[in-house]
Amino acid sequence: MKHQETMLNTLTKENRLNGFSDEEIGDEHFYSGLETPMRADAFKVSDEEKKYKIAGLFAEIMDVMGLDLTDDSLKGTPNRVAKMYIDEIFSGLNPANKPKAALFDNKYQYNQMLVEKNITFYSNCEHHFVPIIGKAHIAYISSGKVIGLSKLNRIVQYFAKRPQVQERLTNQIAAELTEILDTKDVAVIIDAKHLCVSSRGIKDDTSATVTSFYGGVFNTPNKIAELQNYLK
Ligand SMILES: [Zn+2]
Numbered sequence: 001m002k003h004q005e006t007m008l009n010t011l012t013k014e015n016r017l018n019g020f021s022d023e024e025i026g027d028e029h030f031y032s033g034l035e036t037p038m039r040a041d042a043f044k045v046s047d048e049e050k051k052y053k054i055a056g057l058f059a060e061i062m063d064v065m066g067l068d069l070t071d072d073s074l075k076g077t078p079n080r081v082a083k084m085y086i087d088e089i090f091s092g093l094n095p096a097n098k099p100k101a102a103l104f105d106n107k108y109q110y111n112q113m114l115v116e117k118n119i120t121f122y123s124n125c126e127h128h129f130v131p132i133i134g135k136a137h138i139a140y141i142s143s144g145k146v147i148g149l150s151k152l153n154r155i156v157q158y159f160a161k162r163p164q165v166q167e168r169l170t171n172q173i174a175a176e177l178t179e180i181l182d183t184k185d186v187a188v189i190i191d192a193k194h195l196c197v198s199s200r201g202i203k204d205d206t207s208a209t210v211t212s213f214y215g216g217v218f219n220t221p222n223k224i225a226e227l228q229n230y231l232k
Helices: 002-012 022-028 047-064 077-089 149-160 166-180 221-230
Strands: 103-105 113-125 131-141 145-147 186-194 209-214
Touching: 047 077, 113 149, 113 186, 113 221, 131 149, 131 166, 145 149, 149 166, 166 186, 166 209, 186 221
Parallel strands: none
Antiparallel strands: 103 145, 113 131, 131 186, 186 209
16 A cells, blocks of 8 residues: 555656656656666565556546447457566566576687677667567677577677667666676667657657767777677
């Protein structure tokens, strides 16, 4: 009950940050930090309970909009949305779903940059809950260990499956790679289209957003140029 009251307070009170309203902050895609903001008790409730609650709440949203929930096409929607949120598009919120990274010895003695490019991902903007569709390019230089190529892909998908902001997605992938590969020599570039920009608001269908993280030796003009060459 206490939690519900706090939630209602956040929803109704006019939030202003640096003089901007919630709506203005959403359209400006304000980015607050590396960690996805979550409550400490986020995982005290089971996935099954979450789906049950979300289905009920989503049915309410549909009902408020006047949709007929007895219609054969609509009646399964609340359950479908709840399942999709928890099991698929927001499954990366749960640390239990984080890919386990097996590392191998760099027995080929390959000591140049390794680039995995054009990793397609689907995420969702945390300000509007509409899709972000893009490609991630990852590069690293081995510190003695290497990671399976499909693991790079899985790490991108894990962090993409959260309500996101592109800057945070970029930095979360970079932080994870820095940690598991035990090297600062990591680069992440993300080139993505935000549906909240193309399908609503300013309605610009041609713009894309590019973000990057260059760690260690990648943060030098030479390495950046070399990496850009790989990405051509
Ligand atoms: Zn948005």
